[in-house]
Amino acid sequence: MTALFALATAVLWGLADFGGGLLTRRIPALTVVVVSQIAAVGVLGAVVLGTGAWREAGPQLWFAVGAGLVGPVAMLSFYKALALGPMGVVSPLGSLGVVVPVGAGLLLGERPGPGQFAGIAVAVVGVVLAGGPELRGAPVQRRAVVLTLVAAFGFGAVMALIAQASATVTGLFLALFVQRVTNVAVGGAALWARTRRGIPALPEGSDLRILWGLLPALAFVGLADVAANGTYSVAAQNGPVTVAAVLSSLYPVITALAAFAVLKERLRTVQAAGAGLALAGTVLLAAG
Numbered sequence: 001m002t003a004l005f006a007l008a009t010a011v012l013w014g015l016a017d018f019g020g021g022l023l024t025r026r027i028p029a030l031t032v033v034v035v036s037q038i039a040a041v042g043v044l045g046a047v048v049l050g051t052g053a054w055r056e057a058g059p060q061l062w063f064a065v066g067a068g069l070v071g072p073v074a075m076l077s078f079y080k081a082l083a084l085g086p087m088g089v090v091s092p093l094g095s096l097g098v099v100v101p102v103g104a105g106l107l108l109g110e111r112p113g114p115g116q117f118a119g120i121a122v123a124v125v126g127v128v129l130a131g132g133p134e135l136r137g138a139p140v141q142r143r144a145v146v147l148t149l150v151a152a153f154g155f156g157a158v159m160a161l162i163a164q165a166s167a168t169v170t171g172l173f174l175a176l177f178v179q180r181v182t183n184v185a186v187g188g189a190a191l192w193a194r195t196r197r198g199i200p201a202l203p204e205g206s207d208l209r210i211l212w213g214l215l216p217a218l219a220f221v222g223l224a225d226v227a228a229n230g231t232y233s234v235a236a237q238n239g240p241v242t243v244a245a246v247l248s249s250l251y252p253v254i255t256a257l258a259a260f261a262v263l264k265e266r267l268r269t270v271q272a273a274g275a276g277l278a279l280a281g282t283v284l285l286a287a288g
Contacts, residue, residue, distance in 0.1 A: 002239025006247035014254020018262075020079060021219040021255075024216060028196065029079035031201050033072055034187040035211065036222030037180050043223060044177040053170040053177075063165035064175040067158045067229075068182020074188070077147040084144035100124035100156025108244065124246065126277030128254075136254045141271025159245060162229050163236035172233050176226055 023032045048054055165175035195201055202210060211218075228248075235244035 001158075002235045002244050003247060005235035006244045007250070009232040009235060009244075009248040010250040011254050012224045012231065013248070013251035016080075016221050016224035016228065017251060018255045019217055019224070020259040021076070022139070023217055023221065024079050026214060027202055027210065028200075029076055030187065030191050030220070031211075032079065032218065033075050033185060033226065034191050036189060036225070037183040037217045038222070039215075039219035040222035040226040041177070041180045041184055044173065044180055044226060047173050048177045051173055052110045053174040056166075056168065056171040056174055060165055060167070060171075061178050063177060064163045064178040067161040067184050069166065069186060070154050070161070071179065071183050072187040074151045076187075077154065078151035081144050081147035081151060083108060084147070100153055100160050119243075121247070122277055122280050126280070127248075155225075156245075157237075158229070159186075159232055159243075162233050163241060163244075167235065167237070171269050172230055175233075175257045176230055177227070180222075180226060199200040204227075215258070243275065 011138050020036070051085055162175065164181065165179070166172040191201055202208075232244060236249065
């Protein structure tokens, strides 16, 4: 079950990142973050009311608040880093946040077997290569590297926090709702501050019609992201956090495959090799 839900997390996060990357070509990254999370809040609010999950409120929800504070910073940093590029460096660096939940699992006493340790090593190398690291070409801006590392460790912190925010399925709904409300509050405040400084929330010369036209895609990004947090939490609660975190970090492979399928971007040899190694690592982890 851990492997299944963790792989579902990788698929959902990979598709959400792909969609978010496409949307930032049309509207500012902060607007993408805020509007997509508002859509998630609406759906999760209905689920919380329908299931009575609000009855499970307790001190553990502070973990969800923490995840909600960190999440917008991580997402905004990642989208900005993607804009600065090159994506072949940003994508694999973004997966380094896996060290946060893996480290937390080890500190809490988890000890994967030799096969799982081998699977972790192989999968991490595969993820880095699947991003298509650019070994030649234009130098990477220092700001892009810093933003990517901030995003990576922010994503890792969210993974570690959300796994501690609930112990039941209905409690998970409530935790995800609290996380997304916090996301919207933090992101909305930042967006308001930007507009007060004269930085428009939409591209120059456009109006709300462009936002309305992109609303289905924005909703998909927000819902895929929140669903990924949910499947990750289930994976981490039903098996070793180290295994769940590494398998979930395979999302750059999904992003690369989505770009190949939709944008017809060709996979380089290093990316294909990375995808193969990531798959091999997945098999080792699942077998362990």
